[in-house]
Amino acid sequence: MDLTHASMVEIAQAVRSKKVSAKEVANHYKHRIEKLDKQLNSFITVNDQAETEAAKIDEKIARGEDPGPLAGVPFGVKDMFCTRGLKTTAASRILGGFVPPYDATVVARLKQAGIVVMGKLNLDEFAMGSSNETSAFGAVKNPWNLDCVPGGSSGGSAAAQAARLVAGTVGTDTGGSIRQPASFCGIVGVKPTYGRVSRYGIVAYASSLDQAGPMVSTVQDAALTLELISGRDERDSTTAEKKVPAFSKDLSTNVKGMKIGVLKEYMAGGLHPDVEKTVQKAMENLKSMGAELVEVSAPLTEHAVPIYYLIATSEASSNLARYDGVRFGHRADFGNLSAVELDQFYSRSRGEGFGDEVKRRIMLGTYCLSSGYYDAYYSKACQVRRLIRDQFDDVFKKCDVVLSPVSTHPAFKTGERISDPLAMYLNDIYTVSTNLAGLPGMSVPFGLSKERLPIGVQLTAGHYEEQKMLNVAAALEAVSPVKGEKPHVI
Amino acid sequence: MIDPKTIAHIAKLARLEVSAEEASRYSGDLSKALGYFEQISKVDTQGVEPLVTPSEMQPFWREDEAKREFTAEEMTANAPEKMGNLFKVPPVV
Amino acid sequence: MSFRGYEAVIGIEVHVQLKTASKMFCADATEFEAGDNENTSPVSVGMPGTLPVVNKKAIEFSIKTGLALGCEIRKKSVFARKNYFYPDLPKGYQISQFDLPLCENGKISFKVDGVEKTISITRAHMEEDAGKSNHSGEYTLINLNRAGMPLLEIVSGPDMRTPAEAAEYGRTIRQIVRYLDVCDGNLEEGSMRCDCNVSVMKEGSTKFGTKVEIKNINSFRFVEKAVEFEIDRQIDLVERGEKILQETRLWDPDKNKTFSMRTKEDAQDYRYFPDPDLLPVTVTDAMIAKFRSELPELPLARAKRFVSAHGLPEYDALVLTSEKELADFYEATTKVCNNHKASSNWIMTELLRELNQANKEISQSPITPEMLGRLIGFIDEGKISGKIAKAVFAEMWVSGKDPDTVIKEKNLVQISDAGAVEKIIDEVLAANAQQVADYRGGRTKLFGFFVGAVMKASKGQANPDVVNKVLLEKLKG
Numbered sequence A: 001m002d003l004t005h006a007s008m009v010e011i012a013q014a015v016r017s018k019k020v021s022a023k024e025v026a027n028h029y030k031h032r033i034e035k036l037d038k039q040l041n042s043f044i045t046v047n048d049q050a051e052t053e054a055a056k057i058d059e060k061i062a063r064g065e066d067p068g069p070l071a072g073v074p075f076g077v078k079d080m081f082c083t084r085g086l087k088t089t090a091a092s093r094i095l096g097g098f099v100p101p102y103d104a105t106v107v108a109r110l111k112q113a114g115i116v117v118m119g120k121l122n123l124d125e126f127a128m129g130s131s132n133e134t135s136a137f138g139a140v141k142n143p144w145n146l147d148c149v150p151g152g153s154s155g156g157s158a159a160a161q162a163a164r165l166v167a168g169t170v171g172t173d174t175g176g177s178i179r180q181p182a183s184f185c186g187i188v189g190v191k192p193t194y195g196r197v198s199r200y201g202i203v204a205y206a207s208s209l210d211q212a213g214p215m216v217s218t219v220q221d222a223a224l225t226l227e228l229i230s231g232r233d234e235r236d237s238t239t240a241e242k243k244v245p246a247f248s249k250d251l252s253t254n255v256k257g258m259k260i261g262v263l264k265e266y267m268a269g270g271l272h273p274d275v276e277k278t279v280q281k282a283m284e285n286l287k288s289m290g291a292e293l294v295e296v297s298a299p300l301t302e303h304a305v306p307i308y309y310l311i312a313t314s315e316a317s318s319n320l321a322r323y324d325g326v327r328f329g330h331r332a333d334f335g336n337l338s339a340v341e342l343d344q345f346y347s348r349s350r351g352e353g354f355g356d357e358v359k360r361r362i363m364l365g366t367y368c369l370s371s372g373y374y375d376a377y378y379s380k381a382c383q384v385r386r387l388i389r390d391q392f393d394d395v396f397k398k399c400d401v402v403l404s405p406v407s408t409h410p411a412f413k414t415g416e417r418i419s420d421p422l423a424m425y426l427n428d429i430y431t432v433s434t435n436l437a438g439l440p441g442m443s444v445p446f447g448l449s450k451e452r453l454p455i456g457v458q459l460t461a462g463h464y465e466e467q468k469m470l471n472v473a474a475a476l477e478a479v480s481p482v483k484g485e486k487p488h489v490i
Numbered sequence B: 001m002i003d004p005k006t007i008a009h010i011a012k013l014a015r016l017e018v019s020a021e022e023a024s025r026y027s028g029d030l031s032k033a034l035g036y037f038e039q040i041s042k043v044d045t046q047g048v049e050p051l052v053t054p055s056e057m058q059p060f061w062r063e064d065e066a067k068r069e070f071t072a073e074e075m076t077a078n079a080p081e082k083m084g085n086l087f088k089v090p091p092v093v
Numbered sequence C: 001m002s003f004r005g006y007e008a009v010i011g012i013e014v015h016v017q018l019k020t021a022s023k024m025f026c027a028d029a030t031e032f033e034a035g036d037n038e039n040t041s042p043v044s045v046g047m048p049g050t051l052p053v054v055n056k057k058a059i060e061f062s063i064k065t066g067l068a069l070g071c072e073i074r075k076k077s078v079f080a081r082k083n084y085f086y087p088d089l090p091k092g093y094q095i096s097q098f099d100l101p102l103c104e105n106g107k108i109s110f111k112v113d114g115v116e117k118t119i120s121i122t123r124a125h126m127e128e129d130a131g132k133s134n135h136s137g138e139y140t141l142i143n144l145n146r147a148g149m150p151l152l153e154i155v156s157g158p159d160m161r162t163p164a165e166a167a168e169y170g171r172t173i174r175q176i177v178r179y180l181d182v183c184d185g186n187l188e189e190g191s192m193r194c195d196c197n198v199s200v201m202k203e204g205s206t207k208f209g210t211k212v213e214i215k216n217i218n219s220f221r222f223v224e225k226a227v228e229f230e231i232d233r234q235i236d237l238v239e240r241g242e243k244i245l246q247e248t249r250l251w252d253p254d255k256n257k258t259f260s261m262r263t264k265e266d267a268q269d270y271r272y273f274p275d276p277d278l279l280p281v282t283v284t285d286a287m288i289a290k291f292r293s294e295l296p297e298l299p300l301a302r303a304k305r306f307v308s309a310h311g312l313p314e315y316d317a318l319v320l321t322s323e324k325e326l327a328d329f330y331e332a333t334t335k336v337c338n339n340h341k342a343s344s345n346w347i348m349t350e351l352l353r354e355l356n357q358a359n360k361e362i363s364q365s366p367i368t369p370e371m372l373g374r375l376i377g378f379i380d381e382g383k384i385s386g387k388i389a390k391a392v393f394a395e396m397w398v399s400g401k402d403p404d405t406v407i408k409e410k411n412l413v414q415i416s417d418a419g420a421v422e423k424i425i426d427e428v429l430a431a432n433a434q435q436v437a438d439y440r441g442g443r444t445k446l447f448g449f450f451v452g453a454v455m456k457a458s459k460g461q462a463n464p465d466v467v468n469k470v471l472l473e474k475l476k477g
Helices: A008-016 A022-040 A050-062 A105-112 A155-162 A179-185 A219-229 A273-288 A301-322 A342-353 A356-369 A375-398 A421-430 A432-437 A466-478 B004-013 B020-042 B072-076 C056-068 C163-180 C220-239 C285-293 C299-308 C314-320 C324-337 C340-358 C369-381 C386-399 C403-409 C418-431 C433-440 C444-457 C464-476
Strands: A043-046 A074-078 A116-121 A168-173 A188-191 A211-216 A259-263 A292-296 A401-405 A441-448 A454-461 B086-089 C006-017 C079-083 C093-097 C103-112 C115-128 C132-135 C140-143 C150-156 C192-202 C212-215 C247-252 C257-263
Touching (some): A008 A022, A008 A050, A022 A050, A022 A074, A022 A116, A022 A155, A043 A155, A105 A219, A116 A155, A155 A168, A155 A179, A168 A188, A168 A219, A179 A188, A179 A441, A219 A466, A259 A273, A273 A292, A273 A401, A273 A441, A273 A454, A292 A375, A301 A356, A301 A421, A301 A432, A301 C079, A342 B004, A356 B004, A375 A432, A401 A466, A421 A432, A421 B020, A454 A466, B004 B020, C006 C163, C056 C163, C056 C285, C115 C163, C163 C192, C163 C220, C163 C299, C212 C220, C220 C247, C299 C314, C299 C324, C314 C324, C314 C340, C324 C340, C324 C369, C340 C369, C369 C403, C386 C403, C418 C444, C433 C444
Parallel strands (some): A074 A116, C212 C247
Antiparallel strands (some): A043 A116, A188 A211, A401 A454, A441 A454, B086 C140, C006 C192, C079 C093, C093 C115, C132 C140, C192 C212, C247 C257
């Protein structure tokens, strides 16, 4: 069995039927990480207990117990998820050596399903970035071209998955942080409906926008993972009391009669020709498979980036107040506490602990919420947010799934855009509306640029309509012109 | 628009020590970003209720049951400084 | 009321700690006695990724309190984040209702010096408590057991004009929340905290003066004293032409004065915004109706009923309704004996005296309403005399036995049988032949002597009415 390229489902089946032991699988991937991650820097922490934990799954199987549908599948976890007993950093100095005494609900559910946590994956600090260059643990490289960024913020997840250092990963998406790196690295990334997946134990960036989801190699793996992590969590009162569909069992490539919306504003100008070609090709394919293309419109798109940044930074400025050096995390070295003034105690610890982009966003958010500016910025942004959501509700009256680019460009060069924050923010133009409206969205690989950089197409569905989106993705995956293409690192 | 004095005020509110170099850079970055974000003032939002979270649904509430799932040692294990099971900070009075 | 030509304006904020088993947003226990940081969890310590989930009971208690305070209950209230840094505030923000509180526009009435006074309640909103800081000169230690405790902050209008009204307002709030059983009302343990806003203005003026906040006063007696001191202090300042600083002061009960804690010149910018981790609290009409139907009769209404329906004096009614358990005890007692005034008298004199001496709550009384009611019944039936009843009561208090048992064991049943009484009288008259002769010779004042001797001979058990009647007959000769 080709362990390196096997899907999650194939690995789990092999482990469950004792064709291969979970420990052997863990060992195989451990070696891959050791051999390849020096080039990628996709891991922040490697779990040195992985093989021991895998052996426990083998024991379970030996005792005749059900080891779960993902038995022995080696997983990478974005370092935004708290993992019991395993250091969690959010790629920031501020968390110091924080070791959570609890698992994020997503991690707990995946462990319950039998995964083996291989380690914690790199990201932009606090998921604030679109290139994985803001990490306190160094930038991540794109396995397709080491001079390029893997995208962000879940860049480590995308890179590790594309290079097959793990068989599956989970990421988080606040404004495109799953979909954009998935597109840049040629993997499948799903951002579920807001409220579908618990946020408990995920380091908060922007509470009303954050959602966790799978970043994996196939649509089938994505459907299965999503199914396992979804559903109400008594620790997160923003999760919905909705029945979780059997996404993987119901997965179908039949798109006949489906209405595929093409957003006028997303196809207008500024698109890299290879990106445009990829989306066009996906349209043609869907049409030839019997889907109907309809043009739809979301005129407020031009305001989506400002709205997103105003809301996300406002929430972040409050969410990140808990990093104060009192109960956990980094504390500046003061020597003698008795001579320290409280304001200085906070300011220095936080000033040292947070990186440049995080500080910039905290400042921006603090400003937006401060006396005299709240109405013009935060409150106004929330009003426009409602209009954006309403606009998408209308869009999904006219179509089942929207097809669009994920990003204007394929992966760009490391260092190319980091010096211009606003230009970097504008990269998120096609992904942020999905989060603002709370919709499910995903990226599925469908092209390669002339420079052999992956290009994904984005699918967006109505609230809680993940199945429709996954089905369209499965249909595209089946006819994908880039099937079997692999990054050169492998 | 966001002058260094404003930056100093925000930095104090946010408890962030910023150097003079950072302050001048943030002043430029924030002015540029907010200058661009100003465009939203053009959107007519008269009478629109702000949307705080996209999941506008019936909330669920917890039953009032006490549980003890963690020890005080576990809760203070990550503390930079502590005394017994109490968190230790500079004198605040 | 005039204070040296000035009028005082007082508003009060009361923080009521709701008597739930677990905290406002997580399952940590709430008991007062706990080891350092023992009642904490990742949520209350504010660890990364943790989220608040509302305690259903806290909502119920808050709504019930709001209804009891005559408030309108908002159908959709919102938890906001109040952002500020302090070591005992784990998340860097406090979750508190801000512009859309659960309860608004209520009022309560109470009596001050016999006059009924009505005070408006501006709002009552839910919030979480912060932790506790223990200061030493060298460092501060933080205990988060209290962090996240559910609080209801009740804010009055600036309607009070005297220190006595302020204290009585506080007592009334305490009485109401104890009636509702939503708070134990213990100011010393901090389960109820009282902040007073005080200002003064020239009599006849309508423009309030600069207000000063007095924080954390731990008894209502001190509320009265602190407000009184503050009114004087402010009038002195105004008279001297000095400016009153908008500040927060604390009450020093040893020195009988307030002192400055911090000035509010450097106003905080709390950057309130709706907490995106918590959806709005939505309340239905059905919920409100259910909670309203579960409300107990409130103290003042109950006192009024005791006066009008039971014919009790107003003073009795107010004392009996001061605590719900006491009023319940009274009603249960009078239900057994159907004698309102006697029930009231026995409780107010005998029972409360014993309770006070033993430092016991009414709930700990060894005498139950059933027992007391039967005792009163026995007096009314003539089975025992009032005097004997006191002895029986004393024995009931000590032993916890019911009155039937005590009377039987001590053989205290009243002797009302004329024949039996006659027998005792005959013996007494035979033993006091000289006095009998004197009586018959005209010294009728000796009648009392004979009654006393007969009662003594019967060990107090002879029915006095029967004794009087038979004795008169016998002495006629």
